[in-house]
Amino acid sequence: MSADLTSSRAATIPERPSLDGLEDKWGQVWAEQQTYTFDRDAALAGPRSAVFSIDTPPPTASGSLHMGHVFSYTHTDCMARYKRMAGFNVFYPIGWDDNGLPTEKRVQNYYGVRGDASLPHDPTFEPPHRGDAKSLRAGDAMPISRQNFIELCDELTVEDEKAFESLFRRLGQSFDWDISYRTIDDHSRATAQQAFLRNLARGEAYQAEAPGLWDVTFQTAVAQAELEARDYPGAYHRVAFHGADGPIHIETTRPELIPSVVALIAHPDDERYAGLFGSTVTSPLFGVEVPVVAHPMAEMDKGAGIAMCCTFGDLTDVIWWRELQLPTRSVITRQGRIQAETPEWIAGGPGAELFGELAGKTVHSARELVVAALRETGDLDGEPKATQRKANFYERGEKPLEIVTSRQWYIRNGGRDADLNGKLIGQGQSIDFHPSFMQARYANWVAGLNGDWLVSRQRFFGVPIPVWYPLDADGEPVWDSPIVPTEESLPIDPVSQAPQGYDESQRGQAGGFTGDPDVLDTWATSSLSPQIAAGWRSVDESGSVTTDPVFDKVFPMDVRPQGHDIIRTWLFATVVRAYFEHGTVPWTNAAISGWILDPDRKKMSKSKGNVVTPEDVLREHSADAVRYWAASGRLGTDAAYDVGQMKVGRRLAIKVLNASKFALSFGEVDGDLAAQVTNPLDRALLAGLREVVEKATAGFESWDYTRSLEVTETFFWTFCDDYLELVKDRAYGSQGDAEAASARATLRIALDVVLRLLAPFLPYVTEEAWSWWHDGSVHVTSWPTSDEVAAADDGVDPGMLGAVGSALATVRKSKSEAKLSMRAEVARITLGGPEHLLAHVRAGEDDLRAAGKITGSLDLVPADAWGASDVELIPVEKPKPQQ
Template sequence: PACVALVAHPDDERYRPLFGQAVLTPLFRARVPVKAHPLADPEKGSGVAMICTFGDVTDVVWWRELDLPVRGVLQPNGTLRPVRWGEVGWESEDPAAAQAHYDQVAGLSVSKARTQIVEQLKEAGALIGDVRPIMHNVKFYEKGDRPLEIITSRQWFLKTMEFREALLARGRELRWHPEYMRTRYENWVTGLAGDWCISRQRFFGVPFPVWYPIGADGVVRFTEPLIPDESRLPLDPSTEVPEGYDPTQRDQPGGFAADPDIMDTWATSSLTPQIAARWEEDGDLFERLFPFDLRPQGHDIIRTWLFSTVLRAHLEHGSLPWTDAAISGWVLDPDRKKMSKSKGNVVTPFALLEEHGSDGARYWAAKGGPGADTAFDAGQMRVGRRLAIKLLNASKFILTKTEPRGEVTHTLDRGMLTTLSKLVDDATADLDSYNYTRALEHSEAFFWFFCDNYLELVKSRRYGDHGEAAAGSANSALLAALSTLLRLFAPFLPFVTEEVWSWWQSGSVHRATWPSSKELLTLSSGADDRGVMALEMAAMVLGDVRKKKSEEQRPMKTAARRVLVRDRADRIALIDDVRRDLMAAGLIERLDTASGEYGVDVELAEVVPGGAGT
């Protein structure tokens, strides 16, 4: 009874003469066209198929692409609904006979109705061949044991198909971070098979503010919606009444009926930029905010939230809703499976926050790059906590003695500030491109070098052991470095950086000006590439001295009686610029140099039982 057309492959010579003609269906004598479509399989059965609305998703494709009518017979309870043959949409060459046949299947389930139809075809002599069971793929509900059936119902839609090319263009206009995520959006838009159904049959949600008149015969006239004036919005049609009606007329003949549906989640959340900018409420604010700069979201909802938001902005404003989209990945469990409530593999964060701190947890999250799925790793949180504690301790050391201050003149200080200025430029560029993970990695690498080497090299000098001017240079460089590092780490370690900032600065670090390389280079009177090389050379030599002490299982406070550094002449010359700092940091009594291939010979002081080395 639901047949609306026959279809065969365009190249099938058996049916090519019938394309464009009409035939009559058996039993119901309905006139249906014969159509050509490439999805029809000439090798399957007779090569011609019935298009019923709807037997499967292929029927849906044929119905849509061949612009066919709908004859829906299934009810939500899975039985065939009553139909009156001869009415509009149910035309028949013999309405009485059609009705007689249909009345025998009305109210039956699909399987029982199918059996009854076979018997009727046999009785009418319209069945050719024997009935035999077949095996084919059908879709099942994940929690059921029966095949899914497609039913027809009234729904609300937003047009999307006719805007496909425009939506693809919007995708190319949007800046994606990472860029390859645009492919997911394009695949979704390209693969769209129908307009967007925005209505749902649930209780909780935003209702459609629409009513429909009910005729004197009790039939709801869905084609004549009653639309409220915009000044009445928002409203709930299930509790309010349309103009010209009173509450007693609800669901009564001659009265009205409320639209029973609510909007799909994405139909409402697709307007979050407009809602945040108070569209239609504050024109000035909306003009200043919309379109926004950024949408941060997960990659799994590109096809839903991102797509629907782009569509709504395109339809309503002729623009994108934001200029950039930063796409994050999933959190995975230790077995690298997506964490989800349904799988029961979610780790609640409260105990982790208590153990590792919010900065530790945020550090772990920031180590997962844009678009990348990130496995849960408490070890990374411990690393983040260690970094936060080290930042706290290094800050205490720097702020313990902030005077005297003076011009930054020492080679090591100028080299450190030059290196830091390059980090600021790199981190700024990384964050501008939403590569926050790389910005953190670069900042962290510099910070550990700064603590392990620079702080040790300048410790003696900043306490005044090398004179007031040398101490002033060290303190000014240290304070500038601390200010810069706190601001660089603030997005990743917000709590420890705010705490340290409050010790010596006013306001919040999160509202402070972002650091610039210019302020650092101004302090150091320009970039000093020689200073950078001198700092690296001093760190290498200091590392070799420490290595020697570790290999001999000697305390780091053990004196080095003599250290010989061999290297190229130009690099050996750098030693003179940092000699006093290097000797103080490594407890080196005598520092010699020689030309040759790089190497460091270390002679440690002898151990005196019960005393220090000698």
């Protein structure tokens, strides 16, 4: 603690304590004092078990700040603060996920540009807009080189990260800001490339030419984990194929794919079509001959029960194509248009002319043309029937995905290998999920995978795939023998750097090389967040690649906090990478936070206009209040955005300040505090507190911080409303010095413990109150133990406070019902209460009389329930109004 704070201690309990300014004041002190800094030397010198390491989610810096961030990051911070106080050396990094498509989209909109890999770098480039390009049409965006584009991404993400940092600091996140990373920085790129190269060397990464999902808007391949099935309006067209014995009708939502039909497929058990299996039919309009074949994936009860299989209309077509070894007849280009050249299976046929009209058309216009043609030839049976079909979309895209064949990189993930699949499910089972049912999400997803992880993306702002390909004598790439860089040379960009043994002049030349133009899926980098943060790849003074010795002290990490929506992506991918690289799980716990819903139970989103900005919320309610709301939400449970809870939190925070001030206002207590606690009510309070400490600790230990908060909060309100009221007179000295000392000592002991119990939740007010009478930060003191509150000997009944409290409540009720002030004197009262509690009341009679202003006779009688009788009250004399 700095000198000025120490010297001002105790003397500066404010006249009117307030929440105002606490965030700025303590945020600054914590930064200066490095309160939350990970002790690297201690970690290296000590055992792994002394460290608690957290694989903090790197937020998407270009994304918007929302209450979901506040919610889930607070959950983790409460755990981190508890662990720190419990004596762990907490490794709590913070990163920014700034590579990937969200940033690209934001950069495009912000600067009014679009990336064009064919353009050369312009070192003097200035963007046409800065934040004012909102209404710009996509077509008007200025094409710029990949490198210029990346420079803009860098520029903007750094700005965006400042907003996040400011929010997180204000919220009281106890990150170690010195351990930070960006998923696009040199270290992250090198780590991602190194891990990829090792996957490649071990055969865990491979490339293949295969049909895959393709987003025509973003011009990139998309992985299974990024899919979203959405309802999409379409229409069933009943179309006749021509068989030897007459027409066979199929129903399709994509008649424009008739030129790429390769088979008609029905279920093997479908008697309607059994006679046709093995025969051929010809397609309408184009007259292409295709077989009728059987496959169990054909749905008998859907449409006509027989489907046309094309290259490729959907993922089922791909399965049929592969399993039935059907020919490839692709007509859709990566732009989502019908290809220009007439394919050989149509050329010269009856549909050649029609295809010429289709050439270059979008899927949509092609469909209209084909339907018109079908109508003309009579091959369209009836009118199209509107339907809502499920179509696959890229989660960020607006047009249904097409399936195109392309060469892509994959990392094995058990989607095509039952053995690996089982092992990865097993890895998930050795992670403790909180709540445990989230385990099922993981297992379901892994078991349902149907292909390996596609990791290459045809985008700009990402980690380049670190390989080159030699060009043969004809200038064609030799895909099978990629040239890889040394680990020491990472990170590299194969598009702007030449591989070892070549020089730049050989790029694109026969006998030379070409660089892989693609970047890695953003998850391929963020799935290495533990390795990135913990220094799995490190470069020593001599330039050699090594591993930071601290890595073994923090990895596998203790916890991965995240949302349940990205179990299939981030969580699973991280498990895959750690399994391949280290043969272990990446962490032993996964703490899964829920979502924030608006009060109408809808997910809060921009489009619904129900988003509030966290900065405003923090300013209005205070960080402690907002944290209280967040901490009231249990792991795995979606929570309502609830201003009411924040107000309750604010009330609690203010109460902490006021009660602390009051408890400390009776003067210093010298000597051994515990030894001076002699009064039975005081001992009962501490006995109750002892139970609270045990429950609060058990709550945190079982990842149920909400339980800890609840039990502490309940105790604290009883402490304020009953205990403080009962003992204040005695603490002032009305019953003599020894009795006063007992009360004062108890107040200090209890306050000391309660502030520490609340510190993980309300870091600002607890630190403020702590500073009034302690040196150092409450956040690095020790978590209270039940031994500390052992002043109460065995045999002390914590129920005494409840008994005397109930008696006091009964007295209050009498006054309340008489509509009198609590200051009204009780001249006479008979209290009835449970017989076994009356001895407690008698033992606390002096305090009860003082708190209840009972000046006359007080009789206690056994009764089933608490109640007062024979009451005589003397109203308080109101001062006469001044004339």
